[in-house]
Amino acid sequence: MKTALITGITGQDGSYLAELLLEKGYMVHGIKRRASSFNTQRIDHLYQDQHENHVNFKLHYGDLTDSTNIIRIIQEVQPDEIYNLGAMSHVKVSFDSPEYVANVDGIGTLRILEAVRILGLEKKTRIYQASTSELYGGMPENKNAAGFYDESSPFYPRSPYGAAKIYGFWITKNYREAYNMFACNGILFNHESPRRGETFVTRKITMATAAIALGKQDCLYLGNMNALRDWGHAKDYVEAMWLILQQNKPDDFVIATGKTTKVRDFVQMSFAHVGFTIRWEGEGVNEVGILVSVDEQKYLEATGEAIKPLTLKLLNKEIIRVDPTYFRPTEVDLLLGDPTKSKTQLGWIPEYDLEGLVEDMMKSEIRNNL
Numbered sequence: 001m002k003t004a005l006i007t008g009i010t011g012q013d014g015s016y017l018a019e020l021l022l023e024k025g026y027m028v029h030g031i032k033r034r035a036s037s038f039n040t041q042r043i044d045h046l047y048q049d050q051h052e053n054h055v056n057f058k059l060h061y062g063d064l065t066d067s068t069n070i071i072r073i074i075q076e077v078q079p080d081e082i083y084n085l086g087a088m089s090h091v092k093v094s095f096d097s098p099e100y101v102a103n104v105d106g107i108g109t110l111r112i113l114e115a116v117r118i119l120g121l122e123k124k125t126r127i128y129q130a131s132t133s134e135l136y137g138g139m140p141e142n143k144n145a146a147g148f149y150d151e152s153s154p155f156y157p158r159s160p161y162g163a164a165k166i167y168g169f170w171i172t173k174n175y176r177e178a179y180n181m182f183a184c185n186g187i188l189f190n191h192e193s194p195r196r197g198e199t200f201v202t203r204k205i206t207m208a209t210a211a212i213a214l215g216k217q218d219c220l221y222l223g224n225m226n227a228l229r230d231w232g233h234a235k236d237y238v239e240a241m242w243l244i245l246q247q248n249k250p251d252d253f254v255i256a257t258g259k260t261t262k263v264r265d266f267v268q269m270s271f272a273h274v275g276f277t278i279r280w281e282g283e284g285v286n287e288v289g290i291l292v293s294v295d296e297q298k299y300l301e302a303t304g305e306a307i308k309p310l311t312l313k314l315l316n317k318e319i320i321r322v323d324p325t326y327f328r329p330t331e332v333d334l335l336l337g338d339p340t341k342s343k344t345q346l347g348w349i350p351e352y353d354l355e356g357l358v359e360d361m362m363k364s365e366i367r368n369n370l
């Protein structure tokens with residue numbers, strides 16, 4: 001039985017990865033932070049009474065800012081694989097707490113690598129580092145000839161988050177080269193799911209779509225709707241993380257769909273799921289989305305209910321508006337990844353396309369709201 005340690009196990013990716021590794025027969029350990037209220041909703045279904053026999057899922061209190069804690073947990077667990085997913089992962093919030101992000105997302109990665117070295121586990125323990133398309137940032141001219149970012153595209157981060165993650169990327173690569181460690185970066189483009197944090201744009205949109213459709217909310221406020229993102233499904237992306245650590249040689253891989261979509265079009269797709277048609281008017285901060293019609297049949301299929309009078313009252317009203325609060329001091333306008341290497345070398349085959357992702361998220365939101 002292999003043993004894995006996951007930092008960030010309470011997050012979106014950590015929860016799907018834990019499920020995947022348990023299915024594969026791993027003993028799974030995770031690090032969770034102490035919080036004043038429960039923060040384990042995404043993994044509660046995996047909980048096991050530690051008094052039972054054959055326990056294969058265990059949580060440890062810890063924090064990536066605490067070296068001694070990290071060393072102690074790794075010493076106790078003696079992992080074959082570490083997945084370092086723990087991070088302050090919100091790009092906009094990273095402008096508010098840049099030093100903290102540098103500590104957790106940057107130095108936190110170093111703490112994991114050093115712990116493995118200090119404990120003499122370099123030969124035993126393989127390490128996955130959660131790197132990101134935010135490393136590429138805002139330089140479209142850095143793309144390859146076909147217009148995509150790939151493993152050889154230069155980096156130009158545009159946020160304290162991206163800058164902290166770039167340290168994580170390079171220190172992982174350096175430990176691989178300096179100490180022969182099996183340490184790899186997965187450069188993952190945006191990936192979403194029904195478990196996505198509620199303040200990331202896709203989840204914010206699908207939650208609001210369901211709430212507006214069911215008469216519980218009047219309007220969705222968004223920031224830059226012209227941003228383009230390469231969105232995949234988190235379930236597919238955790239499979240790629242595992243594949244990266246099963247290779248003969250350590251290496252870095254881009255994980256992406258190879259398609260990019262505007263935030264505005266994601267909004268359109270999400271509302272189309274409940275039969276809403278939106279007309280866009282105005283520009284910049286004055287742009288609004290007006291509800292022009294509701295397809296009764298689609299609404300019924302999506303919600304299992306007839307259209308609510310409160311929903312019909314929204315016809316011809318502005319249901320989407322721009323709030324500049326959500327703009328970032330520096331924005332990443334366009335992300336589009338080239339998954340050729342991961343598809344050919346890892347044999348990674350994603351199951352979901354964008355339509356499938358939106359459908360999965362919307363079905364879950366409707367269930368949550370009924």
Ligand code: NDP
Pocket residue numbers: 007008009010011012013014031032033035039062063064065084085086087088089090104130131132133187188189190191192197
């Ligand atoms: P989430 O924000 O959903 O989860 C982040 C996890 O990190 C949570 O478990 C959180 O704990 C934990 N965490 C935060 N701060 C600390 C800390 N100081 N010490 C220990 N753990 C901490 O992120 P995702 O699951 O979406 O992403 C996983 C990783 O992949 C992150 O590193 C992210 O930056 C990176 N990434 C994500 C992409 C995406 O599109 N989702 C794309 C590319 C990279 P708590 O629950 O207590 O807050």
Ligand code: GDR
Pocket residue numbers: 089090091092132133134188189190191199200201202204221222223224225227228229263326327328331332
């Ligand atoms: P991102 O994801 O910054 O790409 O980072 P997010 O969903 O936050 O933003 C995507 C794009 O949507 C625009 N946007 C809004 N974003 C949010 N959060 N809220 C809004 O109201 C809103 N309106 C428009 C943003 O400006 C941006 O252009 C995610 C995180 O998971 C990172 O941890 C990860 O590394 C990258 O994806 C790849």
